[in-house]
Amino acid sequence: MYLGKLSLRLRLFLAMILLVLLASILIAAVTIYQYNEEARDYHNERLERKEENIRESINYAIKKTTYPVTTETMPLIFKEEIYEIAAIHKLQINLYDLDGGLIKSSRATFETDSLTKCLSAEVLNALSNTVEHRFVSKTVENDEVFLSSYTYITDKKFKPLAILNLPYLENDDFLNKELDEFLERLAYAYLAMLIIAISLAYFLSKYITKSLKTISDKMNEIRLEKQNKKIDIESSSEEIAALVKSYNSMIDQLEESAVKLATSEREQAWREMAKQVAHEIKNPLTPMRLTVQSFQRKFDPNDEHIHQKVEEYSKTLIQQIDTMSSIASAFSNFAKMPAQQNEMLNVVEITRLALDIFSEDYIVFKSDRKDIKAKFDRTQLIRVITNLVKNGIQAIPDEQEDKRIVVRVSEENNHVVIEVSDNGIGISEENNQKIFEPKFTTKSSGMGLGLGMVKNIVETYHGSITFTSQKNEGTVFKVTFPKE
16 A cells, blocks of 8 residues: 555654654663673773772782892782682682783682783783783673773782783673663553544544644535535644635635536527427428418319318328427427425326326336335426337337336335336437437427436436447436335
C-alpha cells in the first residue's frame, strides 16, 4: 500500500505513533550510551584511586625500609610488603625494572609464569615520553576486559626506581544489572506512554480531520439537479475556514450555473419540440390542401356522383384532422404532466388493471408475488405500463404469426422491477442512444413522446429504465424504482 493512498487521518495517526516510537528508541539509545560512558568513567576513576592509594602504601614502605632505595633492592624491600598491600587494596601488583623486566609480583609463584616477563616498547616509550609518565592499556581475555595502568615509582628526589603495573578487571555485572532494571522500568513507562499516545493520536487525528470529513461528505452530496447545502462550521482553523469559504462560494456559483443550464435546456427543448410539432402538423395539412384544391377544380353541381365525392372528400379531411388532434393530445400529455398523487399501491394489481385495456391475446402477465407494495402515482404508473406495452405491440410486424409480449413484475433489493419484453423487430444499434429522446421515433406516425415520457416519470421517482435488444429477436425494457 502506497502512503499516498492512505487517508489524511490515518497518515496523521501513523505519523504521531511513529514519532513516539522514534523518540522512545532515541531515548533508550542515549540511555544505554550514557550508562556505558558512566561505566567507563567509573572504572577509570576507580583505577586511578586504587593506583593513588597503592602508591602511597609503596612510598610508605620505601620510607621505613632499612635497605638502600635502588632498583636492585626493590625485590628485597617488597619481599613481603607487596602481598600485604595487594591484600589490603584487593588488587594485583606487579613491579618491573626500568628496562621493563618483571622483578616482583603479588601473584603466587606458580601463576607468575603467565605474566608478561618484559614490557613492550610501546609501554616504555609512553612512560618516558609523556608528561604524566603514565600509560593505561585495555586488553580482553576470556571475554573479560582488563585495564592495566603503568606508572613510575620514584624516590624522594623523584628519581624513577621501578615501574608499577596494576591489572584491573572491569566487572560490569552490577552496572549491567542496574541498566537492565532501568531499561525494564523504562519499557513499562514507554508502553504506558505509547498507549496514551495512541489514544491521543486517534482523537487528535479525528478532531483535525473532522472538518475535512464534513467538507468531503458535503462535496460527495453535490448534485447539479438539486439545491445543495452550504457548510457551517463554528470553530475551525484558518486553513479550514478558507476551504469552507471556497466551498460555499463554489455552491453559489454552481446554483447560478444550474439555473442558467436548466433555463437553456428548457428553451432548447421547447424549440426542438416546437419544430417537431410544426413538422408533424404540416404532414396532414399538405394532403388536406391538395384535396381541397382538387375538389375545387373538379366540383360540378350537376355531377351525379357529387354526393359520393363530397363524402370521400369529407372522410379525407376528417382523417387528417384526427391525425392533428392526436398530435396535439400527445404533445399535451407530455408537456402537462399532472401533479404527483403519491400513494401506497399494489404494483401487481395496478399492472394487471393497466393490461385490461388491451385486447391482444398474446399479452402475458407474470408476477412472483401477489402483493408488491410501492409508493407511486396511480395514473402515472398506468401510463408507464401502457406506453411500454404499446411500444411492444407496435414493434411486432402485423404479418408475424408467433406474437408474444410478456409483462413481469418482481421485487429486488427493496426495489420494484417491471419488465416488458416482446419478440418484435428489435432496436438497431444506431438508435440505442436516441430511443429516449422526446422527438425520436422509428414509426411512420406519432411524435415519439411515449418513451421520453416514461423515462421522465420513472426518474421523477428516483428510478431508472434500461433495455436490451437483439435485431429481429425482440426487446426487453426494464423499469426499476424504490418501494418508498
